[in-house]
Amino acid sequence: MSLQATVTDKQLKMTKWTGAAAIAGCCLALRLGSAAAHEGHEQDAPAFEMHMLQQPTPAPDRVVLTWSGDPATSIDVTWRTDDTVEKSTVEFVPAADIVGNLEHGNVPICCTVEGTSADFASDRGPSRMHTAHLEGLRPDTMYAYRVGNGQFWSEWLQFRTAAAEAKPFTFIYFGDAQNAIRSLWSRVIREANLRAPRAAFMLHAGDLINSRNSDAEWGEWFGAGGWINGTIPSVATPGNHEYGGGAHVDDHWRPQFAFPLNGPPGLEETAYWFDYQGTRIISLNSNERLQQQRHWLKSLLDDPERPKWTIVTFHHPIYSAAKERDNAELREQWQAVLEEGGVDLVLQGHDHAYARSALGGPKNVAEGVRRQESNTVYVVSVSGPKQYPLAEAWDVSRNASGVQLFQIIHVSSERISYEARLATGELYDGFTLLKSADGQSELIEQIPPTPEIREQP
Ligand SMILES: [Fe+2]
Secondary structure, rough: OOOOHHHHHHHHHHHHOOOOOHHHHHHHHHHHHHHHHOOOOOOOOOOOHHHHHHHOOOOEEEEEEEEEOOOOOOEEEEEEEEOOOOEEEEEEEEHHHOOOOOOOOOOOOOEEEEEEEEEEEOEEEEEEEEEEEEOOOOOEEEEEEEEEEEEOOOOOOOEEOOOOOHHHHOEEEOOEOOOHHHHHHHHHHHHHHHOOOOOOOOEOOOOOOOOOOOHHHHHHHHHHHHHHHHHHOOEEEEOOHHHHHOOOOOOHHHHOOOOOOOOOOHHHHHHHHHHHHOOOEOOOOOOOOOHHHHHHHHHHHHHOOOOOEEEEOOOOOOOOOOOOOOHHHHHHHHHHHHHHHHHEEEEEEOEEEEEEOOOOOOOOOOOOOOOOOOOEEEEEEEEEOOOOOOOOOOOEEEEEOOOOEEEEEOOOOOOEEEEEEEEEOOOEEEEEEEOOOOOEEEEEEOOOOOOEEEEEO
């Protein structure tokens, strides 16, 4: 069948609301352009650009799971459509209940939730963002769900709720994606998914994109993750590129993610926390109001209900991995609280290089920098292709520059097992963290024989 024959009348009508290229790419756009010319409408076909593939349509896209509440009993799903879509419906059902002859796609749903939506004007034009909060879910249970408006639906996607108690789990941690997201970051998130297909969540330590408010870059980010984002919840903290010199986080951030609102006033969905199967996860916003967050962080660490492990993420590192970068004020505001509060792991980005410390940070510190013995391990990592030269000053356990990495972190009541892997999946760094009942930690180095990579940019 020729390409021309595949273009139906219905598709031609659809082009009224999408723009030709959004439906079938450049070939359809060019064909429609020539059709218009035949009808006497003298106009050139729009030149094809990649971002045209990201135009919103009535069908849901950019589907992403997050948590704003308890991961054992709730989940949030966010998606995008064009601004013609009025309804924000989620249908869901325990996945095991989808049985029988379903050849017509009629799934026996148990539950429907109506979410909310809001018009969203990006630099590429209008769209609508939809969010729904599902609650009352059974812990440790796989659910299937789809989002849509009753006419246009996503595919059925699946996720698993957290167990209500401490239980081993695995999560993935990414440093900055930021640049060439479609062409080069996509292989990292996909390899990570293949290596940890049942990860509980994916943690992004800021600078997910490069240009604040760039809808095309967010389109690349969602395209790279694809259906993984609708299956494994995301946890993200904003970097300086989500601020881009502005006073507020990227306009996409809060409409397109549904993170907890339990942070300090004014920092909702950028500073937040939740407990997952025996571990407290805290996102701090290292872009603003550091002092305000210091007090909030201390209250979270003083909580007598705090589980055994605490993992904190923020963007700008306490100890910078890259040359000629330093965040002295951040260290001044947060380091003592993190370490005296017994935070186990600090997961950071920003420096476009890799540096992982032993307990208590680098073994040496620059003049004027205070180092204290502690149980805290600091990591700076980068998942995207932009790379900076390493700082030479810090004596850390493992360094890298010039390579994209991702981290797979296994957590159980006995230990945290950490793996940093190259984009190929090859193991690059590893350690195990143990903690006794009285809070004393022991770090067992498990660095593989892979030679240190220093492809200095
Ligand atoms: Fe950054």
